[in-house]
Amino acid sequence: MIIKTISLRNFRNHSSFHFDFSNNLNVLTGENAAGKTNIVEAIYYLSLGRSFRANEDIELIKRNQDQAEINATIEEGELTRKIKIKITRQGRVIMINGKNIQKLSELAKCVNVILFQPKDVMLFSGPPRDRRNFLDISISKKSAMYLDYISRYEKVLKERNDILKSEKPDRTLLDVTTDLLIKLSGSIISYRQMYVKDINDILNKITRALTGVNEKFELKYYPFVSYDTDYTENAKKAFKRAEESDFKHKQTSIGVHREDISISLNGRDIAIFGSQGENRIAALALKLSPYFLIEDKDKKPIVVLDDVMSELDDKHQQRLIKFLRKFNQVFITGTKLDIPDCNHLLIKKEEKEVF
Ligand SMILES: Nc1ncnc2c1ncn2[C@@H]1O[C@H](COP(=O)(O)OP(=O)(O)O)[C@@H](O)[C@H]1O
Numbered sequence: 631m632i633i634k635t636i637s638l639r640n641f642r643n644h645s646s647f648h649f650d651f652s653n654n655l656n657v658l659t660g661e662n663a664a665g666k667t668n669i670v671e672a673i674y675y676l677s678l679g680r681s682f683r684a685n686e687d688i689e690l691i692k693r694n695q696d697q698a699e700i701n702a703t704i705e706e707g708e709l710t711r712k713i714k715i716k717i718t719r720q721g722r723v724i725m726i727n728g729k730n731i732q733k734l735s736e737l738a739k740c741v742n743v744i745l746f747q748p749k750d751v752m753l754f755s756g757p758p759r760d761r762r763n764f765l766d767i768s769i770s771k772k773s774a775m776y777l778d779y780i781s782r783y784e785k786v787l788k789e790r791n792d793i794l795k796s797e798k799p800d801r802t803l804l805d806v807t808t809d810l811l812i813k814l815s816g817s818i819i820s821y822r823q824m825y826v827k828d829i830n831d832i833l834n835k836i837t838r839a840l841t842g843v844n845e846k847f848e849l850k851y852y853p854f855v856s857y858d859t860d861y862t863e864n865a866k867k868a869f870k871r872a873e874e875s876d877f878k879h880k881q882t883s884i885g886v887h888r889e890d891i892s893i894s895l896n897g898r899d900i901a902i903f904g905s906q907g908e909n910r911i912a913a914l915a916l917k918l919s920p921y922f923l924i925e926d927k928d929k930k931p932i933v934v935l936d937d938v939m940s941e942l943d944d945k946h947q948q949r950l951i952k953f954l955r956k957f958n959q960v961f962i963t964g965t966k967l968d969i970p971d972c973n974h975l976l977i978k979k980e981e982k983e984v985f
């Protein structure tokens with residue numbers, strides 16, 4: 631898919647802006663605080679219905695204004711969709727082709743964005759939640775069923791934690807929720823196991839293209855119990871073992887909400903032994919891998935690299951650009967970028983308002 635146009639109204643520092651984008655490489659340059667990341671943020675919002683850096687939607691509304699608007703035209707092969715998002719202080723409205731949508735999954739189906747930002751160099755050494763988020767978002771963009779399992783799991787998990795928090799936990803109810811969690815976890819683990827295997831089939835092709843060196847990167851997944859023939863029995867035992875701690879801490883201590891992934895380079899964990907450069911390449915390759923796991927060419931994700939070029943040396947920059955030319959549509963931001971044969975957009979700061 632590609633974004634043909636985007637119009638922003640009172641979104642962050644942009645009061646009124648319209649952009650036409652092209653296939654393949656779109657390069658956004660401009661001085662610091664010109665509003666490049668703000669544009670990327672609007673693009674990302676189209677894909678998940680939330681920002682990657684705002685805690686609350688109202689932060690997205692331009693200062694002293696009542697509402698922000700994102701209007702975008704998305705092309706998926708022959709299909710054109712118009713998306714309108716209105717963010718007010720009371721809430722927000724999302725429309726696809728003039729029709730209000732209630733479920734975020736409808737938006738998620740229309741736009742798929744892969745985002746890479748400078749802080750992703752910390753992907754492996756940072757909190758497990760970021761790595762689980764990567765897995766959950768990427769898998770759900772490929773299989774809508776997965777998103778359903780995750781939201782059902784989260785609901786049951788909350789129920790189980792509420793039971794544990796109550797003064798006298800109801801044993802029967804607790805067992806019911808435990809069984810449900812085990813069932814849902816089985817589906818989630820099998821999806822995660824499969825997805826990680828698929829990533830490993832392509833990860834080294836990507837890292838080789840990015841570095842020119844043949845090294846072995848491997849993604850590892852640590853399920854709380856493997857999904858095999860003995861899964862249910864083993865999961866029940868694991869929950870039984872964790873029960874004392876669950877009662878004591880009044881929360882569910884094991885399960886897919888606590889799982890993690892890691893990457894090893896030539897057999898050694900990159901979070902512990904890897905250099906910053908190796909971490910950056912591994913994170914970049916991992917983030918790009920879902921692109922190759924979506925088979926339908928028209929549905930392939932839009933790739934956004936926010937402010938990452940300056941962190942790479944010349945050789946890696948050249949390799950990355952060459953690699954990105956294979957993609958349907960890419961957005962690259964930076965203060966100064968000299969990239970030939972691309973759609974170059976200069977982002978300018980608006981005149982300062984006088985109060
Ligand atoms: N809600 C808002 N209203 C007005 N300006 C905002 C808002 N949120 C952020 N900004 C401004 O946007 C600018 C940062 O834009 P950003 O996209 O991060 O810049 P860059 O081009 O460096 O990526 C800052 O000057 C910030 O004050």
Ligand SMILES: [Mg+2]
Nearest residue numbers: 666667668937
């Ligand atoms: Mg920025």
